[in-house]
Amino acid sequence: xxxxxxxxxxxxxxxxxxxxxxxxxxxxxxxxxxxxxxxxxxxxxxxxxxxxxxxxxxxxxxxxxxxxxxxxxxxxxxxxxxxxxxxxxxxxxxxxxxxxxxxxxxxxxxxxxxxxxxxxxxxxxxxxxxxxxxxxxxxxxxxxxxxxxxxxxxxxxxxxxxxxxxxxxxxxxxxxxxxxxxxxxxxxxxxxxxxxxxxxxxxxxxxxxxxxxxxxxxxxxxxxxxxxxxxxxxxxxxxxxxxxxxxxxxxxxxxxxxxxxxxxxxxxxxxxxxxxxxxxxxxxxxxxxxxxxxxxxxxxxxxxxxxxxxxxxxxxxxxxxxxxxxxxxxxxxxxxxxxxxxxxxxxxxxxxxxxxxxxxxxxxxxxxxxxxxxxxxxxxxxxxxxxxxxxxxxxxxxxxxxxxxxxxxxxxxxxxxxxxxxxxxxxxxxxxxxxxxxxxxxxxxxxxxxxxxxxxxxxxxxxxxxxxxxxxxxxxxxxxxxxxxxxxxxxxxxxxxxxxxxxxxxxxxxxxxxxxxxxxxxxxxxxxxxxxxxxxxxxxxxxxxxxxxxxxxxxxxxxxxxxxxxxxxxxxxxxxxxxxxxxxxxxxxxxxxxxxxxxxxxxxxxxxxxxxxxxxxxxxxxxxxxxxxxxxxxxxxxxxxxxxxxxxxxxxxxxxxxxxxxxxxxxxxxxxxxxxxxxxxxxxxxxxxxxxxxxxxxxxxxxxxxxxxxxxxxxxxxxxxxxxxxxxxxxxxxxxxxxxxxxxxxxxxxxxxxxxxxxxxxxxxxxxxxxxxxxxxxxxxxxx
RNA sequence: GGGCUCGUGGUCCAGUGGUUAAGACGCUACCUUGACAUGGUAGAUAUCCCCGGUUCGAAUCCGGGCGGGCCCACCA
Numbered sequence: 049x050x051x052x053x054x055x056x057x058x059x060x061x062x063x064x065x066x067x068x069x070x071x072x073x074x075x076x077x078x079x080x081x082x083x084x085x086x087x088x089x090x091x092x093x094x095x096x097x098x099x100x101x102x103x104x105x106x107x108x109x110x111x112x113x114x115x116x117x118x119x120x121x122x123x124x125x126x127x128x129x130x131x132x133x134x135x136x137x138x139x140x141x142x143x144x145x146x147x148x149x150x151x152x153x154x155x156x157x158x159x160x161x162x163x164x165x166x167x168x169x170x171x172x173x174x175x176x177x178x179x180x181x182x183x184x185x186x187x188x189x190x191x192x193x194x195x196x197x198x199x200x201x202x203x204x205x206x207x208x209x210x211x212x213x214x215x216x217x218x219x220x221x222x223x224x225x226x227x228x229x230x231x232x233x234x235x236x237x238x239x240x241x242x243x244x245x246x247x248x249x250x251x252x253x254x255x256x257x258x259x260x261x262x263x264x265x266x267x268x269x270x271x272x273x274x275x276x277x278x279x280x281x282x283x284x285x286x287x288x289x290x291x292x293x294x295x296x297x298x299x300x301x302x303x304x305x306x307x308x309x310x311x312x313x314x315x316x317x318x319x320x321x322x323x324x325x326x327x328x329x330x331x332x333x334x335x336x337x338x339x340x341x342x343x344x345x346x347x348x349x350x351x352x353x354x355x356x357x358x359x360x361x362x363x364x365x366x367x368x369x370x371x372x373x374x375x376x377x378x379x380x381x382x383x384x385x386x387x388x389x390x391x392x393x394x395x396x397x398x399x400x401x402x403x404x405x406x407x408x409x410x411x412x413x414x415x416x417x418x419x420x421x422x423x424x425x426x427x428x429x430x431x432x433x434x435x436x437x438x439x440x441x442x443x444x445x446x447x448x449x450x451x452x453x454x455x456x457x458x459x460x461x462x463x464x465x466x467x468x469x470x471x472x473x474x475x476x477x478x479x480x481x482x483x484x485x486x487x488x489x490x491x492x493x494x495x496x497x498x499x500x501x502x503x504x505x506x507x508x509x510x511x512x513x514x515x516x517x518x519x520x521x522x523x524x525x526x527x528x529x530x531x532x533x534x535x536x537x538x539x540x541x542x543x544x545x546x547x548x549x550x551x552x553x554x555x556x557x558x559x560x561x562x563x564x565x566x567x568x569x570x571x572x573x574x575x576x577x578x579x580x581x582x583x584x585x586x587x588x589x590x591x592x593x594x595x596x597x598x599x600x601x602x603x604x605x606x607x608x609x610x611x612x613x614x615x616x617x618x619x620x621x622x623x624x625x626x627x628x629x630x631x632x633x634x635x636x637x638x639x640x641x642x643x644x645x646x647x648x649x650x651x652x653x654x655x656x657x658x659x660x661x662x663x664x665x666x667x668x669x670x671x672x673x674x675x676x677x678x679x680x681x682x683x684x685x686x687x688x689x690x691x692x693x694x695x696x697x698x699x700x701x702x703x704x705x706x707x708x709x710x711x712x713x714x715x716x717x718x719x720x721x722x723x724x725x726x727x728x729x730x731x732x733x734x735x736x737x738x739x740x741x742x743x744x745x746x747x748x749x750x751x752x753x754x755x756x757x758x759x760x761x762x763x764x765x766x767x768x769x770x771x772x773x774x775x776x777x778x779x780x781x782x783x784x785x786x787x788x789x790x791x792x793x794x795x796x797x798x799x800x801x802x803x804x805x806x807x808x809x810x811x812x813x814x815x816x817x818x819x820x821x822x823x824x825x826x827x828x829x830x831x832x
Numbered sequence: 833g834g835g836c837u838c839g840u841g842g843u844c845c846a847g848u849g850g851u852u853a854a855g856a857c858g859c860u861a862c863c864u865u866g867a868c869a870u871g872g873u874a875g876a877u878a879u880c881c882c883c884g885g886u887u888c889g890a891a892u893c894c895g896g897g898c899g900g901g902c903c904c905a906c907c908a
Contacts, residue, residue: 237908254908267908300833300907308908317908376906419836423903426835430904524836525903556902593856595845599837600902604844606857613870624867671846671855683872687865694866771873778862778874785865810865 054619059725083119084514089126094161096168098557105591107521112721116749124180154443184494191465194448215390216380217337228378239369243284253304258353259311262332270295313389395438403428423527444488452476496533499547520548553598585723586611595667632705643707644756645763646685651752714750787824791817
């Protein structure tokens with residue numbers, strides 16, 4: 049028997065059982081078509097947040113649906129383990145350690161975080177294959193990442209070169225853009241006097257006059273009439289250096305004087321211009337972030353130098369104006385020091401020569417929703433320079449190369465996995481000893497081969513059967529990184545084939561107030577907190593109701609409360625059906641029109657749910673399940689058949705029992721991908737003996753049964769009359785269960801339908817006359 | 833500034849050319865009817881952002897505007 053209430057104890061029972069049985073473990077390739085999911089490996093922060101919950105629920109729905117559709121689903125759990133946040137946390141906890149030991153501590157810490165996250169995932173009923181996990185910090189993963197880089201190196205897609213990178217001089221480290229914050233501050237915009245080709249005065253505006261020693265050009269907007277005459281000529285800076293004047297579309301005519309100086313490298317725009325116009329590169333900061341090559345200002349920090357140089361220009365009467373302006377500067381998020389660009393040797397992957405190929409391959413993939421591809425196109429078109437793949441960090445995949453400090457020659461490592469501290473010596477052709485590269489890879493280098501990892505590339509037998517992967521689920525906000533780099537590396541760089549058939553996009557979960565969830569706003573909702581109050585199946589329904597629109601959506605307590613009520617409804621209805629089926633022998637006598645009506649409704653729901661699941665429209669599937677089950681099945685059908693279940697007519701009762709059984713059985717199968725726990729429990733308590741399968745997970749997805757379109761229409765008319773009578777009872781304040789007399793002017797309803805109406809609405813007698821109802825006096829009952 | 837996306841009862845959201853615009857939450861009235869009060873029956877509440885166009889017909893398609901959101905670029 050089903051328990052009195054559906055509880056989390058039941059959910060936990062099944063979670064344990066599924067894990068014990070290895071229900072979701074991949075058993076190897078077989079005759080079934082494979083369905084490999086390129087699951088997002090979460091960064092191992094230790095916390096699973098609502099965004100994860102939503103996104104992971106999506107592809108868990110798909111995985112469960114595909115299993116029921118007969119696919120051999122391969123759905124391994126990956127973990128994105130390496131990165132700065134981990135280094136920071138471990139450093140805080142353990143202090144500074146030698147490199148090898150430090151990495152060991154990072155690994156330990158990561159393992160703990162994974163345990164925490166896995167626990168939440170299990171409690172949400174996610175069904176990945178825990179026996180086929182991958183961790184980006186494993187040496188096996190390192191080996192494959194390194195191999196992939198070698199293959200790209202052989203195609204000249206990976207190279208070492210000099211390039212400006214974000215640099216924090218306080219921490220003495222290269223930074224990724226994500227390690228920076230924006231800081232708004234007030235500063236002075238200085239109008240400084242330059243000399244034109246004829247010795248005439250020209251005024252440029254700058255906030256960083258101390259960089260003038262690195263000035264390599266002066267620019268204006270091509271449509272700016274004031275400066276058009278300067279094209280191709282040279283001007284003299286306030287320091288007496290001659291530089292070319294160039295037109296450029298990115299110059300703002302309205303800002304300052306419309307004339308600006310380009311230095312290497314004041315900000316990112318300077319780098320863009322330096323590359324676009326092939327300008328010479330002048331290093332003005334030394335290794336400690338102090339000025340160099342300036343003569344009088346060497347050894348000063350930029351800020352000090354700025355004050356001094358302004359003083360100098362003021363004395364020379366070259367400062368014409370100073371105005372206050374606000375600017376946004378990038379600062380290192382940890383120490384809040386403004387970052388500079390520093391020239392250094394880094395490793396690159398050649399994006400700029402492959403953008404058209406990437407865009408073309410992206411078109412072979414189905415994007416759900418379609419607009420997702422726009423993000424990728426935009427990015428491909430706007431990338432200014434190649435992808436810097438090296439990072440000066442410790443906890444990461446080592447770049448598997450050597451370089452020659454003398455001639456700059458590079459070579460692949462001979463053995464993989466490669467670790468610089470264990471690297472054998474290598475001589476350069478120039479005679480010098482080569483150095484093993486000590487930088488590690490950008491995290492996206494690791495995660496841009498996940499479809500290959502999932503497939504088992506390059507050595508697992510039959511990996512080509514799983515590549516392309518069937519599905520890549522991911523957030524919209526990382527199309528520019530994860531999707532883009534994966535197509536570039538796994539697709540263009542390594543296999544020449546698209547990485548997946550379908551990309552399924554999800555949006556973010558906002559706080560109920562519509563703002564971003566953030567610790568500082570105190571509006572964070574976590575799945576672990578919700579699980580204290582709501583069953584996992586309710587959270588999963590919330591996720592389904594949030595749709596697959598790739599749209600940000602506020603978290604809604606109403607939705608999850610509704611989901612919980614719905615589960616309660618399903619549970620109670622199942623209890624009723626179970627009780628109603630007592631003594632049922634499995635026979636199926638002729639069905640009534642009402643039975644055929646609900647079976648036809650079931651057929652329609654099956655079609656709609658199937659279509660919705662095929663198109664990843666989980667909200668449509670969930671809504672149909674709600675509407676059908678709550679309204680058609682519970683509110684109407686169950687009420688319509690009660691008199692038959694409790695009545696004396698055995699044939700009629702068996703027909704109703706047969707129908708109840710069929711409908712509930714099909715329904716829980718349709719519900720199983722979204723709410724697997726409740727479906728599994730009901731399956732085991734009520735239906736298992738029939739099929740002998742030990743889990744609902746692999747039951748075949750329902751197909752529509754025999755069609756009853758005619759009966760469906762006929763019953764529609766009957767329901768209108770029932771509704772009219774209920775309405776009359778309500779307005780006369782008569783209880784719905786009370787027995788009545790009905791007066792009708794006549795009806796088109798067939799006799800047997802009218803008979804149903806009598807039974808359903810407890811009519812004692814139907815009389816000819818204007819429509820009205822009358823309560824039957826209960827004298828007889830009182831007497832008894 | 834560029835790209836994308838959205839704008840539907842008090843709130844959230846479905847519907848993407850065709851009869852009285854679906855549902856949820858909230859609200860009102862009634863109903864302790866033998867699965868469920870985490871329930872049931874009924875009810876009120878919508879200039880479908882604005883303007884113009886296409887069409888026999890537009891919430892739905894097109895153009896323009898206004899207003900949110902996201903991403904990117906952000907001023908030397």
